[in-house]
Amino acid sequence: MLKQKLMSSLFLPFLFTGGLICQAKAVDEGLDEYTLDTIVVTAQRTETRDLNTPATTTVITAKDIENRGYLSVFDALDQTVGITSYNYSSGQGDNGSATGRVYVRGLDKGTLILVNGAPVNLNNYNSPAGIPISAVERIEIVKGSNSVLYGSEAMGGVVNIITKQGGRTKNTASVTLGDVNTGGEFTSQGDKYLVSVGREYFSTFHDSQIRYNNPYETIRKKFHKDNWFSSVNFAPNLTMNYMHTKTYGTGMDYLDEKGRRKKPGYQYDDKRDHVALIYDDKAHNLKSNLSYHRRRIDGQQFLTNGKVSRSGASSNIILSRLNFDTTKQWKLSDQGSLITGVTADREKYEEIVNRAHAITRDSLGLYTSYSHEFSNKFSVVLGLRAQFVKGNKADSAKNAYLPQLQTLYKIDEQTSWYTNIGKSFEMPAINSLYSMGGTARNDNLKPQEGWSYETGIKRVTDTSTFKAAVFTMKMDNKFAWRTYRDLGLTPPPGIDPSTSIQVNLGEFRNTGLEVEYTKRLGDRWHYNAGFTVQNPEAKDAGVWVQESSRWQMTTGMQYGIGKFHSSLNLFWAGDREDASKKIAGKYHPMRDKVDLNAVLSYTPDQHSSFKLNFYNLLNRDNVIRQREFGAPLQLVDDVHLYVLMR
16 A cells, blocks of 8 residues: 555656756857866865865755756755755745755754855844755855854855856757746846746645644635846956846735635845855965845735734835955975965945834954975864954944864875864844844843864775764854743833844754765766754753754665666755744644755757656655744745746
């Protein structure tokens, strides 16, 4: 019986919801050479072979994105060992102020996301929702503390999304058809430019969530989204990138069995713009970037009496970030090299409803990293960062000094062993002066900070890679949102006890093991497997509470022959954290998250290709997350198996 149900889950979606992807191309793209020992630039701010990098790194290439059928950056990160991503809409993104984000090694709000080296984190959230997957050349992931080179928000790791920078002349038109999203995109690429313009439409989505006997159904509204991306090479060393994403009308309704609004619904317009000027002088080992990132959220509330009003202050905000970073590498000798750098950063938070709540924060970082090869087998990296945060009405001044020690030993030409010890810190969210409604405050917030320790081994051959790492991390003053009622505190006069404020929850700790293996069997077969075993916990009111899943598994298989290519990918997260809402007076763990996706493609000639994308073949009701801002939100992944035409 179980076997029959499994076979039905696998094959029925193909019969009833299959689809097609078509692409028209002006010029043959050619085939990128596949190299297992990749070059990474994020881990040490310079180009180094993965085997020579003393950190756990993962690289997702444009070829990986194409072959595995990823539709968003969230999709790509979901299939990475040690990473959990949370998104809040069927569009693989955000839902008003409920912002999607990426966990690395179980630590929330501890991952820094970069686009071409420029940060896109806003208000301590690291959502990659506004980055079109078609513009991505590669994604570099570095796990573990990276605060020395990247400052605040890099406590758990760094994700650097590197976009395409022009190339051979070609034009590509694509159309996507599916039961969840439909859209189109046009891309023009030349020697010194790349321009991509697209629009996506997302259908109404009925959550099949665990409802805890709620007398209503949560319905995600249908919405559409515009995506623009451009990259222009003004000079051999100078490039400007511009990204624009605007989401129209995403939100939620809460309806009873007769379709009547049971409680107020919400709708949001979400506009993001990111511009970056990048200077990269490889001849003199100098790289600089100047970037500006702005996000505006406009929220509406639909009341049960039919009236429409502007939603709360937390859903009508403008966030912005101005960042400058410059890095210079100095070759001191045949054995030693020095990296020096400066980072200047200005963040701003502004409530549209109450402009008096506008806050700015300025910070300056000075960092250096010295690498020395004692022999052709053994090398050491010493790093130090001085971070200065200017005080404002939201938080006091903070000076942090962050050391790091890394070692690497080459066992042989294909195997290396490394260690990594570093201190990291993160300032509270810039809006932490206020509650979620802007009516209460916590003046006692402290930065979260702590140490990370890691040791691992890498082995890279012509046909396979093996990586294993053991890590432990301990952070103090972990951030969290809690209500006055949950904290057992009496709120100020006139403040509802259910109002949430940001607090320092207590300690965070995690110890775990990560293993990854990839294998290429000739020109046709390629497979990968990986797993994480960990124990992420935070101390809440003196009690250690699980923060994320205790184990994860990823596995995939690719097969290509002639003009045909196929891929099958599985992600499984088990032994997950407790839900935030009680049933019969008790908390219960969330069910396992299981995603099984498949891609079939056919390329008849150099001008066109056809692709079938199948998502969630097991038709799972995958609960994403059930707690945010201390509230019992029950959110699920897309349970529809949708198919695309492009």
